[in-house]
Amino acid sequence: MRDRSFIAAIAVVGILAALVLAAAVREADPPLHGPPNVDRDEVMSKVESGSLSFDEARFYAVEDEAGVDGAARGEGGHAEGGTREEKQN
Amino acid sequence: MPLLRWVLLILGLGAFLFAGVRSHLTRPEPFVPDPRLLRAVAPVAPALERTVGPHGTYFTDEGGGAPAALAYLTDQVDPEVKGYAGEISLLAAIDRAGALTGVRLIEHSETPSYMKEVIASGFLERLAGRKLGADLAGVDAVTGATVTCNAIREDILRGGALLAKEGFGIEVSGVPSSQGFFESALEPRSLALIGAMALAIVAFSIRSFRAGRAVSLAAGLVVLGLWINIPLSTAHFTNVALLKIPASSNAPLILLLAFVLVTGLVFRSRVYCDYLCPFSAVQEAAYALTKRRPKVSERVWRAASVTRHLLLFVIVILASIGGFHAVGAMEPYVFLFNPEAKVLPWLYVGAVVTASFFVRRFWCRIFCPCGVCVELVASIRRRRGRKTVVEDSR
Numbered sequence: 262m263r264d265r266s267f268i269a270a271i272a273v274v275g276i277l278a279a280l281v282l283a284a285a286v287r288e289a290d291p292p293l294h295g296p297p298n299v300d301r302d303e304v305m306s307k308v309e310s311g312s313l314s315f316d317e318a319r320f321y322a323v324e325d326e327a328g329v330d331g332a333a334r335g336e337g338g339h340a341e342g343g344t345r346e347e348k349q350n
Numbered sequence: 351m352p353l354l355r356w357v358l359l360i361l362g363l364g365a366f367l368f369a370g371v372r373s374h375l376t377r378p379e380p381f382v383p384d385p386r387l388l389r390a391v392a393p394v395a396p397a398l399e400r401t402v403g404p405h406g407t408y409f410t411d412e413g414g415g416a417p418a419a420l421a422y423l424t425d426q427v428d429p430e431v432k433g434y435a436g437e438i439s440l441l442a443a444i445d446r447a448g449a450l451t452g453v454r455l456i457e458h459s460e461t462p463s464y465m466k467e468v469i470a471s472g473f474l475e476r477l478a479g480r481k482l483g484a485d486l487a488g489v490d491a492v493t494g495a496t497v498t499c500n501a502i503r504e505d506i507l508r509g510g511a512l513l514a515k516e517g518f519g520i521e522v523s524g525v526p527s528s529q530g531f532f533e534s535a536l537e538p539r540s541l542a543l544i545g546a547m548a549l550a551i552v553a554f555s556i557r558s559f560r561a562g563r564a565v566s567l568a569a570g571l572v573v574l575g576l577w578i579n580i581p582l583s584t585a586h587f588t589n590v591a592l593l594k595i596p597a598s599s600n601a602p603l604i605l606l607l608a609f610v611l612v613t614g615l616v617f618r619s620r621v622y623c624d625y626l627c628p629f630s631a632v633q634e635a636a637y638a639l640t641k642r643r644p645k646v647s648e649r650v651w652r653a654a655s656v657t658r659h660l661l662l663f664v665i666v667i668l669a670s671i672g673g674f675h676a677v678g679a680m681e682p683y684v685f686l687f688n689p690e691a692k693v694l695p696w697l698y699v700g701a702v703v704t705a706s707f708f709v710r711r712f713w714c715r716i717f718c719p720c721g722v723c724v725e726l727v728a729s730i731r732r733r734r735g736r737k738t739v740v741e742d743s744r
Contacts, residue, residue, distance in 0.1 A: 268650065268654075274705060282677060309386055
């Protein structure tokens with residue numbers, strides 16, 4: 262293996278490692294800004310049925326601190342009050 | 351290059367310090383579950399109210415008469431039971447007969463792949479309907495996630511036993527006492543690990559006997575990789591730095607961390623990497639099939655070896671400041687020994703193993719952030735100029 266192929270191997274493994282790291286971040290602790298237009302009632306019913314952990318639900322359904330997190334805490338939120346866009350409209 | 355490594359090291363230590371100060375100053379409010387979640391675990395009781403008792407906070411229907419159910423969050427009642435990386439928060443409920451009516455996972459810091467395995471196996475569903483005591487304690491753990499399963503079972507059982515007595519006046523019998531370090535250390539898998547570690551020390555001590563290293567690595571592959579399934583990962587080091595100390599019942603992990611520390615300080619070398627790491631064994635085996643020496647210039651080698659430090663730095667920042675405690679478990683061997691039905695991890699493992707056919711211990715020398723942690727321990731008392739097995743063979 263010479264310099265060029267060595268660097269290419271490092272680049273390939275580096276890219277794959279970065280993708281795995283990004284996936285680990287996504288799975289380890291969901292970001293506060295999840296994807297929009299998620300049916301939050303469906304997410305909550307999945308949490309209730311046990312097919313989705315609360316941790317995972319936060320990724321799918323939370324757009325801000327008062328999202329499913331707030332709903333699950335009994336404070337209202339997107340699961341009960343719609344998305345941020347719906348509220349603004 | 352050494353200057354860059356020092357800068358990364360100091361910044362990394364600063365990140366841990368920042369995370370420690372921040373967690374000390376900002377304590378999150380305790381989680382209060384939604385009524386729908388409470389109904390999901392305790393369908394026999396339509397409305398549960400929050401109650402504070404001597405053993406912690408729980409939820410019960412004390413409208414008059416005897417309560418029908420009692421729900422509790424395992425991290426909000428006694429005793430504290432740790433999983434692989436800290437306490438696991440579960441919402442559990444028991445009825446007045448002392449049977450578990452439902453369990454939901456709320457939050458955890460376990461390695462995501464282990465917890466996914468636990469959930470996918472239906473372990474939590476198997477607990478539901480069981481009576482507190484020997485019935486619940488008898489549910490089999492999921493192979494490959496034993497520590498996590500034991501913690502879940504013990505946490506629900508011990509907290510539930512206290513609350514059953516307080517809420518229903520039930521005395522739960524058959525609650526196993528918490529496993530201590532020495533009990534765990536005397537289990538066959540811990541004894542096998544001790545044997546593999548002893549073999550590694552012997553092989554290191556008589557380095558002139560080259561076959562000893564191969565035998566030691568093979569023992570590491572079988573015991574650490576295939577049997578106990580705890581190849582050391584960067585997450586173990588970042589968790590310790592974040593004061594997420596392993597439970598005393600997790601003797602294999604404690605023994606492994608102690609091995610790295612003691613051999614690093616006594617032998618001033620990366621004995622774990624060179625003689626015990628199961629992924630080193632896999633890479634060495636791949637390289638042994640080709641034995642092609644790479645014609646790579648020294649300049650490229652030096653530049654490439656900084657990648658390990660950069661990767662460790664990114665993980666340290668994500669784990670400390672970002673709060674992503676499990677990201678350190680991203681090394682290829684985690685996926686090799688805990689296979690997932692996903693394309694990306696297999697591409698990743700495949701690429702690393704393929705490269706190892708042409709470059710000896712490709713991952714260890716270019717990428718392994720865990721190896722840098724082991725090296726840092728060894729460098730505390732390392733003599734200048736002393737080389738590792740891999741460096742000697744370049």
